[in-house]
Amino acid sequence: MSKAVLKVAGLSVAYGGIKAVKGIDLEVREGELIALIGANGAGKTTTLKAITGTLPQCKVEGSIHYLDETLKGSKSFHLVEKKLAMVPEGRGVFTRMSIRENLMMGAYTRTDKAAIEDDIAHWFDVFPRLKERAAQMAGTLSGGEQQMLAMARALMSHPRLLLLDEPSMGLSPIMVEKIFEVIRTVSAQGITILLVEQNARLALQAADRGYVMDSGLITMSGNAADMLDDARVRAAYLGE
Numbered sequence: 473m474s475k476a477v478l479k480v481a482g483l484s485v486a487y488g489g490i491k492a493v494k495g496i497d498l499e500v501r502e503g504e505l506i507a508l509i510g511a512n513g514a515g516k517t518t519t520l521k522a523i524t525g526t527l528p529q530c531k532v533e534g535s536i537h538y539l540d541e542t543l544k545g546s547k548s549f550h551l552v553e554k555k556l557a558m559v560p561e562g563r564g565v566f567t568r569m570s571i572r573e574n575l576m577m578g579a580y581t582r583t584d585k586a587a588i589e590d591d592i593a594h595w596f597d598v599f600p601r602l603k604e605r606a607a608q609m610a611g612t613l614s615g616g617e618q619q620m621l622a623m624a625r626a627l628m629s630h631p632r633l634l635l636l637d638e639p640s641m642g643l644s645p646i647m648v649e650k651i652f653e654v655i656r657t658v659s660a661q662g663i664t665i666l667l668v669e670q671n672a673r674l675a676l677q678a679a680d681r682g683y684v685m686d687s688g689l690i691t692m693s694g695n696a697a698d699m700l701d702d703a704r705v706r707a708a709y710l711g712e
């Protein structure tokens with residue numbers, strides 16, 4: 473079995489008196505695409521924020537092992553230096569910069585200029601829509617194109633783990649299909665991905681394994697194909 477990139481054990485997060493995450497275990501192994509699904513408010517985004525140390529005002533308990541270190545959960549750190557990349561809900565591209573400039577920003581800690589150009593060319597092949605619009609301001613892109621740019625920018629930092637928070641949010645059905653196509657392509661290139669999604673069907677179709685989160689708890693986990701066949705998952709999350 474491949475090496476664990478991320479191992480979360482007994483993670484709990486409370487916002488004041490509200491427990492958003494209630495002692496969850498979760499593991500992501502090298503090269504895997506893991507789907508974390510569940511309804512609105514289940515605690516998925518809070519889990520990602522605990523992993524990335526962006527919950528400064530919260531009570532965080534449990535352990536988060538990432539590669540060979542222990543992350544503190546409530547303590548912020550430099551994501552890029554740890555080769556941990558997060559594409560948040562809402563994406564956060566630099567709207568007044570061109571697509572190419574956004575990609576360069578993703579590589580700002582790197583000094584290998586020729587390799588950066590090679591990477592841009594590589595990700596332009598994966599995201600041809602971005603290539604066609606390389607000089608265009610990111611703010612003029614559609615929501616789906618901005619999502620692609622945010623992913624490509626994150627990949628420019630050579631992450632060991634890519635965290636995607638609701639990449640399909642607010643996109644048209646056609647664009648949602650395209651985004652998932654891109655996620656599959658990126659995963660097929662060996663990038664390790666933890667994908668948080670409300671679109672359970674597409675997420676599980678793309679993933680190797682899945683976790684279901686409900687009211688702060690992991691209520692189910694397993695092989696993604698088996699979960700797609702599971703009667704409880706079908707009834708609760710696939711609208712059947």
Ligand code: ATP
Pocket residue numbers: 487490491492510511512513514515516517518519670
């Ligand atoms: P969504 O898809 O809506 O983002 P989610 O599964 O990611 O849902 P979270 O955003 O993690 O869920 O929210 C989990 C719970 O924590 C919710 O009840 C939410 O209201 C609460 N919560 C989230 N952020 C805060 C905050 N900053 N302060 C207080 N409560 C919060």
